[in-house]
Amino acid sequence: MTETALVWFRRDLRVRDNPVLAAAADADHLLPVYCFDPREYGTRAFGGAHSFRFEKTGSHRARFRRESVEALRESLSGRGSTLLVRHDRPETALADLAAAADVDRVWFQTLPAPEEVAVENRVTTALRDDGVAVHRRWTHTLYHPADLPTPYTAIDDTYTPFREAVEAKSTVRDPVAVPDLPPPPAELDSRGVAPGAIPSLRELDDDLTAPAPEDRAVHDFPGGEDAALDRLNAYVWAGDHLREYRETRNGMVGADYSSKLSPWLNEGCLSPRSVEREVRRYEDERVANDSTYWLLFELLWRDFFQFQFRKHGAAFFRPGGIRDRTDVDWRTDDERLRRVRAGETGIPFVDANVRELLATGYMPNRGRQNVASFVANDLRLDWRVGAAFFETHLVDYDPCSNYGNWAYVAGVGNDSRDRAFDVLEQARTYDPDARYVERWIPELAAVPPAYAHEPWRMDAAEQDSFGVELGVDYPEPMVRLDS
Ligand SMILES: Cc1cc2nc3c(=O)[nH]c(=O)nc-3n(C[C@H](O)[C@H](O)[C@H](O)COP(=O)(O)OP(=O)(O)OC[C@H]3O[C@@H](n4cnc5c(N)ncnc54)[C@H](O)[C@@H]3O)c2cc1C
Structure with missing residues (x-):
């Protein structure tokens, strides 16, 4: 038969x-x-x-x-x-x-x-x-759940013990070969089965329009499996960036400070096992160092959140998260949320990251951590509204990576330590010459780096000389982070 x-x-x-x-x-x-x-x-x-x-x-x-x-x-x-x-x-x-x-x-x-x-x-x-x-x-993960040291229901809720157990006891399965494909069933047409068109953005949602081209984008992120392999090849082999990934991964400007593989991994154009395979080949043929290990370390973070969602399910979407915290009064404030979502908080490092997200669909990891911390820890706004804002706009959105990381930063997820970031300190450390802020906030382009992260420190004469009037050209800060 x-x-x-x-x-x-x-x-x-x-x-x-x-x-x-x-x-x-x-x-x-x-x-x-x-x-x-x-x-x-x-x-x-x-x-x-x-x-x-x-x-x-x-x-x-x-x-x-x-x-x-x-x-x-x-x-x-x-x-x-x-x-x-x-x-x-x-x-x-x-x-x-x-x-x-x-x-x-x-x-x-x-x-x-x-x-x-x-x-x-x-x-x-x-x-x-x-x-x-x-x-x-x-x-869709690097490790198969059946190969974990414990059933997923028993994995540790903290990353480090999970990672150590997996690294000690689990192995990554080999990627499977591309199969020869059998033909479609005969006479589909006569059975009324049409191929079907790919819906336009408008057909998917009246409000969707093609994103405008953006010169400042870190990557164009063309969809599809071949584009994923091109990116993997460009990052690992042609550009030889993998050897320095650990040192560059917190970067803010440019295509190659990190792999940028996330959109393809999340829509499944690329499997994490294929990435691991290339990392191992690179280690054999070029260099094995902390950086080559670190890319796999980050892919294991991705796995961790996938298994965590399998374990905890809908509890991740509660205001109190998987820890069911009831001691935080998460606020709703429409005007504050509007300013965050528009990139008009008056905190340049936060605004620059939000504007990159809106214009391109991507935000660097360091930016994601700081925007999430600003929303959840400085403003105490319902962290889920912030996470849903990312869900809308991220080109690489994944429910487990997004809500898992947000919950983690908001203190309701997988780590009981305080995860609040000092956003100004982070801005000075990771954008020391304010190139990132200048790139995404042209209003501040002429402001010297010493003021670019804290423009409110400029007096009226300085504002005048750098061509920006606070409250007119660029907002006053919605909260004081330096007091
Ligand atoms: C608040 C917040 C929300 C996030 N939302 C998402 C999301 O929706 N989708 C998503 O893929 N990542 C998310 N991340 C994780 C991380 O920021 C992105 O994976 C990374 O910036 C993608 O760029 P890259 O591919 O160059 O990463 P690289 O630094 O090159 O890392 C390689 C790969 O490892 C995985 N990875 C790295 N860091 C993490 C992490 N913290 N958690 C899970 N996986 C990780 C990703 O698959 C990534 O592509 C979020 C982080 C935070 C703090």
Whole structure:
């Protein structure tokens, strides 16, 4: 009997090291499908206690995702297959397709955050009700959960013991080979199964428009698997930057102070195991040092949050986080939130980072830590509103990395130590010549570095001589951080 498999692509938009695709390709016929789920776009409620509204996916990530799906479609076509695209809820679209194409089994990637789990549970129910076999596979971390020293339910809530246990006892599995792909089922057209168009940004959400080109962006972040491999090659091999990653990773300006692989890792255009493979090859062929280790150390942070979300689930989205803290009175203040989100707080280091995020979809790690700390620790605004603002705009948004890091900085997550940052001290340390602030806040371009991070220290004559009037050209600080 011939067998037809359907592979539902989620955040695994690649053919290399894709265990779901490799397993599904054992069938006689293969139907690859991607669904743009309408619930992922537009404005919606956060949900739970003290809910608020936010835009789920902004134009930077929507643009990146569309390009990644387009690239996957081309890549599958080149291998004799066809990616079907639907703008519909997966539980509806996949059940319809399975019925129309006589699908026997469906394969897909399982993800740990509650919304993703809820969708895959609905898909599973809809398909099983129709007699279709369903297979989920965990494919997006460096280490497979089955290879951890303990079940994920028992992993430590603090990173260092988790890391030490994993480094001592676990190994990374080999990437899986690209499979030969079986053809699609015959006569799809006559069964009413059309390939389906990739929806435009406007079709995804009336409010989305193509992001304007931005000369100051650290990278263009083109979507797709080939673009991911180009970036990996450019960073590791052609640019030879990996050898100094540990020293440069806290940088603020330029493409190469860090790998910039996060958007491709998060949409699954690139697997972390493929990155590890390249790091090991680089260590064999060029140099093995603290920097080569440190990139893997950071990928393990990514794993840590994925496993943490698997363990704690929705508790991560509560104001008191996984620690269920009730001793912090998280405030809501619309005007203060507006100023943060517009990059008009009057604290240049915070504003510069927010403006980079709005213009490009990216923010350096050091900036993310400081903006999160400013919102959660200096302003005591509901940290989840800040995290949701990042969710909208980040090109590399991932629920576990984003909400996990925000909770960590806000003191409600995986570390009980005080994680508040001294934002002015950080600005002076990581942007000592104020090049970053000048780049993103042109109003302050003529202000000397000694004042650029604290323009409120200028008297009226100095403001006049540097061409900026506080409260007119650039805001007065909304809070005093230096008092
Ligand atoms: C408040 C806050 C929110 C964040 N939100 C996200 C998010 O939504 N998506 C996201 O991918 N990262 C997030 N990060 C982590 C980190 O800032 C980004 O992964 C990093 O800046 C991406 O740039 P890069 O690829 O050049 O990183 P590199 O420094 O080159 O690191 C390599 C890879 O390691 C992983 N990584 C590095 N640091 C972390 C970390 N702290 N947590 C988890 N993974 C890490 C990423 O996959 C990254 O691509 C957040 C950090 C903070 C403090």
